[in-house]
Every structure is written in C-alpha cells, then in structure tokens.
Amino acid sequence: MKYMFDWKKDINKKELDKAIEVIKNNGLVLVPTETVYGIAANALEDEACKKIFEAKGRAQDNPLIVHVSDKNMLKSLVKNISTVEEKLIDAFMPGPFTLILEKNESICKTASAGNSTIGIRMPSNSIIHELIKESNIPLAAPSANISGRPSGTNVQDIFEELKDKMDCIIDGGNCKIGIESTVVKVIDGVPTILRPGFITEDDIKKAVGRVALSSNLFKKIEENQSVESPGMKYRHYAPKTKCVLVENSENQIDIINNILKENENACVVGFSEDKDYIRTKKFIDLGSKNNLEKIAHNIFSALREIDKENVTLAIIEGVEKKGLGLSIMNRVVRACENNIIH
Numbered sequence: 001m002k003y004m005f006d007w008k009k010d011i012n013k014k015e016l017d018k019a020i021e022v023i024k025n026n027g028l029v030l031v032p033t034e035t036v037y038g039i040a041a042n043a044l045e046d047e048a049c050k051k052i053f054e055a056k057g058r059a060q061d062n063p064l065i066v067h068v069s070d071k072n073m074l075k076s077l078v079k080n081i082s083t084v085e086e087k088l089i090d091a092f093m094p095g096p097f098t099l100i101l102e103k104n105e106s107i108c109k110t111a112s113a114g115n116s117t118i119g120i121r122m123p124s125n126s127i128i129h130e131l132i133k134e135s136n137i138p139l140a141a142p143s144a145n146i147s148g149r150p151s152g153t154n155v156q157d158i159f160e161e162l163k164d165k166m167d168c169i170i171d172g173g174n175c176k177i178g179i180e181s182t183v184v185k186v187i188d189g190v191p192t193i194l195r196p197g198f199i200t201e202d203d204i205k206k207a208v209g210r211v212a213l214s215s216n217l218f219k220k221i222e223e224n225q226s227v228e229s230p231g232m233k234y235r236h237y238a239p240k241t242k243c244v245l246v247e248n249s250e251n252q253i254d255i256i257n258n259i260l261k262e263n264e265n266a267c268v269v270g271f272s273e274d275k276d277y278i279r280t281k282k283f284i285d286l287g288s289k290n291n292l293e294k295i296a297h298n299i300f301s302a303l304r305e306i307d308k309e310n311v312t313l314a315i316i317e318g319v320e321k322k323g324l325g326l327s328i329m330n331r332v333v334r335a336c337e338n339n340i341i342h
C-alpha cells in the first residue's frame with residue numbers, strides 16, 4: 001500500500017490528487033460508497049480491471065459494476081436507454097441502485113467480463129463521487145472483500161485482508177447503508193431485480209408501475225447453470241465458521257435454545273430483544289428486529305465477527321422476507337450456504 005488517507009471528517013484535496021494519480025496509473029483504490037466499500041479502478045483499462053480480479057480472486061466470468069458521477073458520464077458508456085430505464089435512472093440515481101444496460105465499446109472487456117451489457121451505478125457517497133468527478137474516469141468497483149467473504153462496510157474489517165493488495169486506502173468511516181446496491185435489469189419492459197438491496201421491490205413498483213423478482217434469488221445454483229447474473233452462482237458472504245439460519249417464526253427462540261443444547265460451543269447472531277431469552281454466552285447483536293435498516297447496516301460486520309468468536313457453529317436469526325428484509329435474507333441465506341431451519 002502506497003497511501004492511506006483518513007477522510008472520515010473531510011475530503012483532503014491534496015490527497016484526492018494522489019488518489020486520482022493512482023487511478024490514472026491503473027492502480028487500485030479502496031474507497032467507501034454509501035452501500036459497502038469498493039475496490040476501484042479505471043473501468044476503461046483492461047490492465048487496471050485485471051488487478052481487481054486478481055486482488056479479489058474473483059471468477060473471470062463475473063462482471064464488475066461501473067460507477068459514474070452523473071448522467072452524462074452514464075450516457076457516454078451505454079447504447080440506447082429505454083423509457084423505463086430512463087425512469088429508473090431518474091428515480092434512483094444517485095443512490096444504492098445498479099442498472100444493467102447495453103454497453104458501447106468504451107468500457108474494457110475485462111470489466112464487463114466479455115458481456116454486451118454493463119451494470120452502471122451512480123453512488124451518492126461524496127468520497128467516491130469526488131474521485132470519479134475529479135478524475136473524470138468511470139470506476140469499476142466490486143465490493144471490498146476476497147471473493148466469497150462478507151463485504152466490507154468499514155476499513156477495520158477488511159484492512160488485514162486487503163492492505164497488501166491496494167495502492168491506496170481511503171477511510172471514510174462506516175458505510176451508511178451496509179448492504180450492496182439493488183441490481184436491476186429491464187427484461188421485456190419489466191424491471192427485474194437480479195440482486196435485492198436497499199431499494200426494494202415496492203420502491204421500484206411505485207416509481208415505474210412494474211417490477212419482477214428473479215426466480216433465482218434464493219436458489220442454490222450449479223456452476224454450469226445459466227442465470228441472469230453470474231454473481232448468483234458463487235459462494236458469497238460466508239464466514240469460515242459453519243452457520244445455520246433459523247427462519248423467522250413464532251418459536252424462533254425455542255428452536256435456537258434447542259440447537260444450543262446440542263452445540264455448546266456456538267454463538268448466536270440475533271435481535272436485541274431476544275438476547276435475554278437465548279441461552280448463549282456469545283451473542284452478536286444485530287439490533288432490534290423492528291429496525292431492518294439497522295440490521296442491514298450491521299449484518300456484514302456481524303458475519304465477520306463470527307470468525308473472531310472461536311466457535312464451531314453460528315446460529316443466525318432470520319427476518320421476514322419482505323421489503324428490506326428480503327435483501328437481508330438474501331445475504332444471510334448465502335452466508336449459511338442454504339443451511340436453513342424452517
């Protein structure tokens with residue numbers, strides 16, 4: 001690592017020039033966004049984007065999201081934009097939203113993994129926004145984590161994992177949202193959610209009148225299966241410790257206490273109000289079950305916390321698969337590798 005900047009309070013203009021220099025030299029910058037941290041590089045250069053794949057150990061067929069500062073930059077990277085797509089852009093950008101569009105030739109082949117489409121996102125976080133705007137370079141940026149591991153939502157959580165792989169690390173404090181953007185592709189005129197996120201099904205329905213959910217969101221996908229989004233196929237968000245998800249139900253607490261009877265060395269990742277009723281010494285608090293935004297904010301750090309507890313099993317409390325709860329469950333189901341108690 002060449003540079004480490006602390007911008008928790010303010011963006012330092014001199015340091016910003018150094019970060020821009022790293023981008024212009026095809027280097028990697030660890031940068032905060034409102035969703036999760038990203039590993040950013042010049043989206044127009046194969047050499048730069050190849051480094052992202054190497055640093056993450058990412059499958060070659062899994063394309064990157066390209067981040068832009070404004071609508072003009074977005075338009076410079078894609079072919080035609082339909083009326084529905086235009087509406088989605090106006091409703092949700094800037095923000096935690098990624099739209100899959102037909103790309104033109106400017107984005108490098110490595111970023112799009114050879115596909116004719118590209119995911120475009122316009123982040124609202126001021127740090128990544130300034131980096132894109134001032135460099136005038138669209139930035140390819142996947143979530144900041146080694147592939148398969150939980151995404152990073154603060155620098156402490158990912159520093160050891162990534163410090164030797166980055167040229168520049170920008171610490172912008174905790175990410176506001178904590179889970180990744182909603183990935184949407186308009187298929188036959190219908191906005192279809194390929195990865196649920198902070199922008200929910202309802203939000204999209206309200207904005208454009210129609211919405212669909214990919215049928216693959218909670219399925220275990222085989223390596224050679226064809227899916228709308230390559231990311232669906234791969235192991236994701238998983239702690240090293242074995243995890244089991246106890247789905248939302250009336251007797252969630254009893255089920256957990258029963259599992260604990262047979263697994264003494266287990267921790268529980270659960271809701272604040274359940275803490276006193278769950279018989280474990282190692283409780284990782286997700287916040288109140290009534291505050292889904294807080295749970296979304298805490299979930300990746302909680303998943304990383306599990307491996308620090310020295311346990312043989314982690315039992316995770318599930319939320320209802322509705323609204324933001326659906327997006328949280330999408331991450332947790334994958335973290336548990338479909339090891340679920342209904």
Ligand code: TXA
Nearest residue numbers: 035037038063117118119142143180181228229230231
């Ligand atoms: O919030 C976010 O989106 C974060 C921050 C850093 O912006 N980025 C992020 O990127 O989560 P990544 O690479 O970890 O996840 C991108 C997801 C993957 O599941 C990938 O398969 C899917 O988006 N994706 C990217 N391009 C696609 C495309 N052209 N068609 C279908 N799916 C695509």
Ligand code: MG
Nearest residue numbers: 142143144151
């Ligand atoms: Mg990711």
